[in-house]
Amino acid sequence: MNTTVATTDTDGKTWGGGNEPLKASYGKMMMWFFIVSDALTFSGFLAAYGFSRFKFIDAWPIADEVFTHIPFFHGNYPMIYVAFMTFVLIMSSVTMVLAVDAGHHMNKKKVTWYMFLTIIGGIIFVGSQAWEWNTFIKGDFGAVQTKGGNILQFGEYVTVDGEKTFKRVAISDFTTAGHTERVAHEGKNGLWFIGEGTLPVYQVSDVVKGMEANTDVLVRTQILNEEGEKTILSRAESLKQIKNNGKAVVQGANLQVNEYGSPLFADFFFFITGFHGFHVVSGIVLNIIIFFNVVLGTYERRKSYEMVEKVGLYWHFVDLVWVFVFTFFYLV
Amino acid sequence: MADAHKLEIFRGLVKFKSNTQKIWGVLILLSIITAVEVVLGIYKPSWGASMVLGMKLLNWIFIILTIVKAYYITWDFMHMRDELPGLRRAVVWTAIFLICYLVFILLQEGGYVFDVYDRGFIKRDF
Numbered sequence: 001m002n003t004t005v006a007t008t009d010t011d012g013k014t015w016g017g018g019n020e021p022l023k024a025s026y027g028k029m030m031m032w033f034f035i036v037s038d039a040l041t042f043s044g045f046l047a048a049y050g051f052s053r054f055k056f057i058d059a060w061p062i063a064d065e066v067f068t069h070i071p072f073f074h075g076n077y078p079m080i081y082v083a084f085m086t087f088v089l090i091m092s093s094v095t096m097v098l099a100v101d102a103g104h105h106m107n108k109k110k111v112t113w114y115m116f117l118t119i120i121g122g123i124i125f126v127g128s129q130a131w132e133w134n135t136f137i138k139g140d141f142g143a144v145q146t147k148g149g150n151i152l153q154f155g156e157y158v159t160v161d162g163e164k165t166f167k168r169v170a171i172s173d174f175t176t177a178g179h180t181e182r183v184a185h186e187g188k189n190g191l192w193f194i195g196e197g198t199l200p201v202y203q204v205s206d207v208v209k210g211m212e213a214n215t216d217v218l219v220r221t222q223i224l225n226e227e228g229e230k231t232i233l234s235r236a237e238s239l240k241q242i243k244n245n246g247k248a249v250v251q252g253a254n255l256q257v258n259e260y261g262s263p264l265f266a267d268f269f270f271f272i273t274g275f276h277g278f279h280v281v282s283g284i285v286l287n288i289i290i291f292f293n294v295v296l297g298t299y300e301r302r303k304s305y306e307m308v309e310k311v312g313l314y315w316h317f318v319d320l321v322w323v324f325v326f327t328f329f330y331l332v
Numbered sequence: 333m334a335d336a337h338k339l340e341i342f343r344g345l346v347k348f349k350s351n352t353q354k355i356w357g358v359l360i361l362l363s364i365i366t367a368v369e370v371v372l373g374i375y376k377p378s379w380g381a382s383m384v385l386g387m388k389l390l391n392w393i394f395i396i397l398t399i400v401k402a403y404y405i406t407w408d409f410m411h412m413r414d415e416l417p418g419l420r421r422a423v424v425w426t427a428i429f430l431i432c433y434l435v436f437i438l439l440q441e442g443g444y445v446f447d448v449y450d451r452g453f454i455k456r457d458f
Contacts (some may be wrong), residue, residue: 022419032423043431047438054442058450064373083370087363094359097409101351228381309411316409320402327398331373332391 059222061261092121103305139252142171143259146245156216175210204246
């Protein structure tokens with residue numbers, strides 16, 4: 001393993017360089033200490049997420065109700081897709097460690113092949129993450145935000161197999177009244193420095209009309225009850241809440257609003273998975289560089305595949321972080 | 333580094349013939365753990381809702397399983413098992429100590445802020 005380190009004539013001396021008390025090369029050790037600092041960065045973010053969650057412990061969104069989609073399939077499948085993503089990342093970790101192992105045996109062909117598979121796995125993961133973001137940003141049912149910034153969602157009781165269950169309904173399903181027209185403010189016909197984003201399709205007044213027309217529709221608040229489910233209001237309470245406190249119709253999630261509950265949930269989701277995704281992307285770039293070096297025979301001539309081992313460490317670290325993100329965003 | 337891999341996991345309970353075999357073995361272990369987590373996460377059995385040390389039992393199980401996974405990723409995929417104790421401790425203990433410290437302080441504070449809202453000294457729901 002020492003073939004990459006220039007050993008001068010200091011062999012056998014304690015000081016003067018070339019000595020490896022921890023039996024690890026300089027580069028590998030520095031990769032480890034970089035990983036420690038990066039791990040602390042991520043735990044800072046995750047602990048901040050925990051702080052916000054403990055602050056709103058009785059009103060936090062339930063992940064199983066937020067991430068329920070699978071590409072190309074309709075219906076309600078919580079967890080399945082993110083489990084697939086986790087598996088892809090673990091799998092690409094495995095091909096990476098196999099590449100490292102092949103490197104120890106100086107098997108160029110195998111290293112090339114396994115590095116290639118690792119890169120593919122990384123690309124699949126980032127693609128899935130992008131899809132996940134897209135679904136989250138688009139949202140599905142829509143909700144009404146109150147003056148206090150809380151979220152009111154809609155649903156009705158339906159009987160499935162003789163059991164009465166609460167089923168969410170989308171705002172667009174019961175708000176059939178012709179929606180109120182309002183012209184979006186544009187810079188050219190008013191204050192030029194004030195812009196306005198795309199207006200939501202429905203106003204709160206439309207939702208009120210829709211609720212009055214559909215007598216089954218009830219409001220569900222953010223507050224979790226004893227069973228860990230969101231509180232469902234009575235019909236009278238529902239109408240009262242919407243009429244008195246409703247402020248804006250929210251569809252999907254972004255950095256300001258979040259139809260699933262506290263905007264902080266969306267903020268942390270975007271920030272932490274985004275930061276992790278950024279790590280995956282830079283890992284893919286590093287892997288590609290190393291892949292070409294392997295193909296060109298750089299490490300063959302150097303008689304050591306230690307560079308593969310170093311990027312391998314980084315790549316496993318990305319997997320390690322995902323294991324924690326998976327737990328704290330999707331499971332707990 | 334001539335193949336100086338330690339080829340056993342579970343403190344020697346499971347031994348592998350080669351490093352490649354060990355990698356696949358660890359993959360199987362990690363997949364099983366993930367599958368258990370996903371199944372528990374989807375079905376949320378009712379016994380998991382009981383509170384243990386201020387948190388749901390199910391959440392404790394998820395966190396412990398995550399740490400188990402993290403252990404095998406670090407020890408076997410990142411070859412921490414084969415490093416000298418000095419390097420291992422410098423990396424692992426530093427991180428664990430600082431992370432525990434940070435998590436304790438922030439969660440404690442978060443719980444306190446919740447209590448302040450909850451007791452109604454400050455009202456946020458209107």
